[in-house]
Amino acid sequence: MIDSDGFRPNVGIILANPQGEVLWARRIGQDAWQFPQGGINDRESPEEALFRELGEEVGLSINDVKIIACTRGWLRYRLPRRMVRQHSHPVCVGQKQKWFLLEMLCPDDRVCMDRTSSPEFDGWQWVSYWYPLGQVVSFKRDVYRKALRELAPRLLPMQEPASKHRKEQQVSRRRRQERPEC
Template sequence: MLDREGFRPNVGIVLLNHRNQVFWGKRIRTHSWQFPQGGINYGETPEQAMYRELHEEVGLNPEHVRIVARTRDWLRYEVPQNFIRRDARGHYRGQKQIWFLLQLIGRDCDMNLRATDHPEFDAWRWNEYWIPLDVVIEFKRDVYQMALTELARFLPRNAQHNRYLRSGMRTHHRDDAPRQNGRAEAPALNGKPRLDAPAGPPPTVVVPPSVVAQDAAVAGPRR
């Protein structure tokens, strides 16, 4: 479903944990990391599409999250021609998105990347709020900048890492290792895994490679 200008209606999701870190998912069988996003089906509202995509891609239900804010207007980005299927060229230009800021009120273990038969991600991790701007594919960067900037003023102010957000600094550390298929890797206690162990000093994040030929934004099924 495209509008008259060739943009597909879409939703983007910024999911926060209690530290104001954001969910960052790795596209299945690629080295591409991104926020959850997906198209709005005919007859859906943006909010309905957001909850559907949240379950399909992350495995969360409405009771697991709270809507904190959403962008006021559509944010658009164009997709380069070499990322568009040949049969869609000339009609499809890119995505127009409404972005939602969600607070996770459930637990990490509520996430399930295999909630459907067509998973989008095969690993995930928590990142500091601004890090996605440094690692997202270039043609999405302006939209990420606009969405994160607009939504940042709604961030909870009692989170541990808000000093970075208030000062405008970006930190390149993270507290959690990537989760494979939605399961967290926990620190060990006496040589045995311990799921409730507190995280140690955050390691430096390894910035993933740039997106290669496939990207979630291209004109293709579901995305």
């Protein structure tokens, strides 16, 4: 399902542990690392795609995570020309992504990258929240920056400006505990 501008709808997954580190996955057979992500199928909501992709790529279920937040709109990246399949119809020039920030509720040993017959990843590690910006392939970097910046206040409340009053911080904490509208 490619839109009229040539972008394929997709979900991006930022999975955080209780220490605020994020899951960083290595693409199978490559020295390329990224956040888990995947396409949204016809008649599938972004949230449904999120949980399907989470199961396929990371081996986790809806009960293993909690949605903390999601990006307000679509974030787009264009593929480099050499990666665009010119002979496919319609031509996909890139991806438009809805990003989800999840809190992992289960032990690390529940992560399993090979639950499907064709896994996309062969390894993973916990990294600091901002680490992926310096490591991701260049054509995805701007989308990663936008997603991480938008979602950071929901995961990293300690990095909020020190000028906030205690009462405002308590309201912010309560808001984080409510289910986000994604």
